Amino acid sequence: MFNCEKNTTRPFTVIVEGNIGSGKTTFLDYFNQYENISVLAEPLKMWRNCNGHNLLGLMYEDPKKWSFTFQSYVSLTMVQHHCHRSPHPIKLMERSVYSARYCFVEKMKRDSILSEPATAVIDEHFQWLINNPSTAVDLVVYLRTTPEVAYERIIQRNRKEEKTISFDYLKELHDIHEDWLFYKNLHHCPAPVIVLNANLDKSSIEEEYQKCQSHILNAIP
Ligand code: DGT
Incomplete structure (x- = not known):
């Protein structure tokens, strides 16, 4: 069994989830102001340039x-974030191994994009x-938008x-996020979920963020 945090206390770990375009980056940018939080944005740069x-x-x-x-690489980069040795007591991660599997691979399965053997490997x-233990999380923040x-x-x-993302694709991905994190009838939630209205625009979204601020900042005494 691997445990990247061996000999260190695991930070209070929050994963930030929501559909593509739900505003995860803006949420993380807001929490970047706190000195006791490590913010790990999605490794998009790596996904765009793997050697x-x-x-x-x-x-x-x-x-x-x-x-x-792609999913193999997403999984590797997400595990690297789950294993990141945070110098701070709180860690905020954009997405996780959970949304990679429960949302994106789920959608690929439904669309028969992945072969059965490929899905079997991903699932194992x-x-x-x-x-x-390294993939354990303490809180999920679900940024809920309309598609x-x-x-x-x-x-x-x-x-x-x-450019090839269609509205139908996004709507189905939305429904999968909803079933997982709002209705909780699809896959298990790895931690308690806070749902925020992420339809709000930048001028009013900070008030919404404050609904989960104390849960995050007061998690560590
Ligand atoms: P935002 O707008 O700040 O909420 O965040 P985004 O939309 O930049 O971040 P995200 O993770 O929803 O998506 C970034 C891109 O990567 C997007 O084109 C969807 C894609 N993506 C993220 N994770 C996965 C995955 O596990 N599988 C697949 N197929 N695509 C993924």
């Missing part, structure tokens, strides 16, 4: 060919990971790899 290969771009260009490769790997708002934000930010 010269843009795996994110390849996955969107040809999902059947590249999804397994995932089961092994979540039985290890319409998330879609509009994706259009506005205009990331070149994401």
Whole structure:
């Protein structure tokens, strides 16, 4: 069994989840102001450049060919974040091994993008990971948007790899997040969930963030 935090106390670990375009980065930026929190943004830069290969771009260009490769790399980079030795008592992570499996791989399974053998490997790997102490989490913050708002934000930010994302894709990914974290009838939640209204725009969202601020900041005495 691996435990990257061996001989250290595991920080209070918060994973920030929500659909593509739900505002996870803005949420993390807000909590960056606190000195006792380590903020780990999603390793998007690595996904766009794995030894010269843009795996994110390849996955969107040809999902059947590249999804397994992409998910393998997502899993590695997420484990690196779960294992990150935080110098602070609180750690905030953008996404996790959980949303990779419970949302994205779930969607790929439904769309028959992954072969059964590929899914079997991903599942064995995932089961092994979540039985290890390093992937334990203490709180989930679910940034809940409507798919319409998330879609509009994706259009506005205009990331070149994401041009092929359709509204239907985003809506199904939304439903999967909802079933997992709001209705809690899909997969198990790894920790208690705080749901925030992430449809609000930048001018009013900080008030919404404050609803979970004390849960995070007061977690460690
Ligand atoms: P935001 O807007 O700040 O809430 O965060 P985003 O939308 O930049 O971050 P995220 O994680 O929702 O998505 C970044 C890109 O990476 C997006 O195109 C979806 C993709 N992505 C993230 N995790 C996975 C995964 O496990 N599998 C697949 N297929 N795509 C993923």
